[in-house]
Amino acid sequence: MIQAVGLHKAFEGVPVLRGVSFEVPRGHFMALVGRSGHGKSVLLRHLAGMLRPDRGRVCIDGQDLASLGAHELRRLRRRFGFVFQGGALFDSMTVYDNVAFPLRECMRLEEEDVSRRASEALARVGLAGAEGKLPAQISGGMVKRAALARALVLEPELIFFDEPTTGLDPITAHAILELIAQCHRNLRFTGIIVSHQIPRIFEIVEHVGLLHDGRLRFVGTPDDMLASDDEVVVAMLRGDDAQMEPRRTPGPRR
Ligand SMILES: Nc1ncnc2c1ncn2[C@@H]1O[C@H](COP(=O)(O)OP(=O)(O)O)[C@@H](O)[C@H]1O
Ligand SMILES: [Mg+2]
Numbered sequence: 001m002i003q004a005v006g007l008h009k010a011f012e013g014v015p016v017l018r019g020v021s022f023e024v025p026r027g028h029f030m031a032l033v034g035r036s037g038h039g040k041s042v043l044l045r046h047l048a049g050m051l052r053p054d055r056g057r058v059c060i061d062g063q064d065l066a067s068l069g070a071h072e073l074r075r076l077r078r079r080f081g082f083v084f085q086g087g088a089l090f091d092s093m094t095v096y097d098n099v100a101f102p103l104r105e106c107m108r109l110e111e112e113d114v115s116r117r118a119s120e121a122l123a124r125v126g127l128a129g130a131e132g133k134l135p136a137q138i139s140g141g142m143v144k145r146a147a148l149a150r151a152l153v154l155e156p157e158l159i160f161f162d163e164p165t166t167g168l169d170p171i172t173a174h175a176i177l178e179l180i181a182q183c184h185r186n187l188r189f190t191g192i193i194v195s196h197q198i199p200r201i202f203e204i205v206e207h208v209g210l211l212h213d214g215r216l217r218f219v220g221t222p223d224d225m226l227a228s229d230d231e232v233v234v235a236m237l238r239g240d241d242a243q244m245e246p247r248r249t250p251g252p253r254r
Contacts, residue, residue: 002059003023003058006020007020007043008056015214019215022209031202032195032208033208039211047160078156080156083159085162093135095122098150100118125183139172141176148180156189160192163194165177181203
């Protein structure tokens with residue numbers, strides 16, 4: 001369903017993606033792991049058509065995103081959901097209005113249908129009752145739930161999750177991952193999730209990619225990753241401090 005082919009991207013001459021290729025079949029879930037600053041968010045933004053690659057392409061159902069005009073791209077993106085790092089709710093809008101926002105923006109619905117679908121999405125993530133609260137009035141876990149509801153409300157075929165549990169305590173983080181897994185089982189969207197929840201994330205995905213120095217150092221099943229003897233994979237799995245440090249000087253070393 002979604003395919004990346006030889007993606008390259010540099011910002012002001014500094015390479016971030018240096019030839020990333022993989023695909024995720026329809027209905028499958030893939031985790032993207034890797035140290036901070038190695039381009040995971042940049043990769044997600046390319047997949048979602050928010051950034052254009054310098055070279056290479058992203059195809060959805062075989063169609064190259066670069067071949068689409070602005071209008072077609074906007075239409076295609078309505079089939080996508082995006083859960084941003086930090087939630088990215090509108091601070092001045094209630095939880096309800098945040099979740100209703102994509103419905104009001106993208107579809108011509110009667111307010112009655114907006115209300116039904118927003119309520120459905122909120123119930124799905126366990127937020128029934130919090131509709132009238134502002135983001136500042138709810139806990140971090142509830143913000144992530146609201147962000148998830150907002151991504152689900154258009155019933156997307158493809159959902160990108162960028163570190164949906166960052167900043168949460170471990171118990172809340174697990175609850176959010178379990179909720180995402182449950183939504184995936186019920187709704188069967190194709191999913192790509194950036195996560196540091198290793199090895200917990202492996203229980204809910206079929207594929208894992210390890211982004212390292214702008215390339216997929218590893219791509220395969222969680223079991224294959226756990227069995228890998230590649231030094232970068234091993235360090236990642238161990239949560240090795242030196243290896244986990246953010247990358248400060250970008251660019252290839254070898
Ligand atoms: N819009 C941008 N302009 C310039 N540099 C960027 C931009 N977006 C990301 N970068 C750089 O790309 C690198 C990878 O960032 P990112 O994808 O956010 O990493 P992470 O793996 O932590 O998500 C970082 O060095 C970051 O500073
Ligand atoms: Mg990121």
